[in-house]
Amino acid sequence: MKFKSTFYLLLLLLWSSLLTAQENEQDTLKNWKIGGVGSLTFSQVSFENWTAGGENSYTLNGIFSLHANYKEGKTTWENSLDLGYGIVKQASRGVRKSDDKLEVNSKYGYRTNSNWYYSGAFNFRTQFDQGYKYNEDEGTKREISTFMAPAYTLLSLGMDYKPSDVFSLMISPVTGKTTFALDDSLSSRGAFGVKKGNKIRNEFGGFVKITYNQDIWENVTLNTKLDLFSNYLDEPQNVDVNWEVMISMKVNEYLSANLNTQLIYDDNINYVNSQGEEMGPRIQFKEVFGAGLSYKF
Secondary structure, X not given: OHHXXXXXXXXXXXXXXXXXXXXXXXXXXXXXXXXXXXXXXXXXXXXXXOOOOOOOEEEEEEEEEEEEEEEEOOEEEEEEEEEEEEEEEEOOOEEEEEEEEEEEEEEEEEEOOOOEEEEEEEEEEEOOOOEEEEEOOOOEEEEEEEOOEOEEEEEEEEEEEEEEOOEEEEEEEEEEEEEEOOOHHHHHOOHHHOOOOOOEEEEEEEEXXXXXXXXXXXXXXEEEEEEEEEEOOOOOOOOEEEEEEEEEEEXXXXXXXXXXXXXXXXXXXXXXXOOOOEEEEOOEEEEXXXXXXXXXX
């Protein structure tokens, strides 16, 4: 818990120092584009003597995305922080997590010609809270994830093709990937491809990242990114896939709707059934839809 609190504090201090630095240096502020978007959605269902049946429930989901991008001459530096958390409560099941995301991205580029950049990129992703696999028949739950278990870092060097502000294709033949399982219970099981008893797994391979962000209709924005990683040293044919899609629909200044999907395949992550048995790798898919309050800054 102490490590988690320290990490959150350092993350906030890092981001606030970046914003403060730009406020204090008016000459360089013009080279930065700083902003973000946040949305909070809530829904509730309540019944009283309802003969058709039903169960009281509510859901709450928050999504926040911040960015700070620098551009001057041939140099670019793109930074983003993406946060998401959601809960759902049903009368018979209590409170359960429905969404959980913490991701940091940073990419530096130096332009060689009109479209290609020498680039270095860093990615970190994990979650805020514990995740459980529930056995409804027995009324039990098994912890399958928590903060920093899993967590992933990618550090890559390569070339970035950017023909426009809406599209980017980064090709990195030199990439280091680290998987963390900093939880004693999970590391002892050998979760997330980390050897039993260890807490870190290092890989070296090639990486491709594709991003696309554009208004596809009036007040409708499509933002998608696809990450592909192949480990040169261990079954390189088994490519790790992480594909995210977000469609944002703006009703007015404060009302919006969002559809988020994420597809993950990692050959080192085994699916765990409700009995706690590992069933081998599976395609993971998540979909979150919400409509509610939104604010862009």
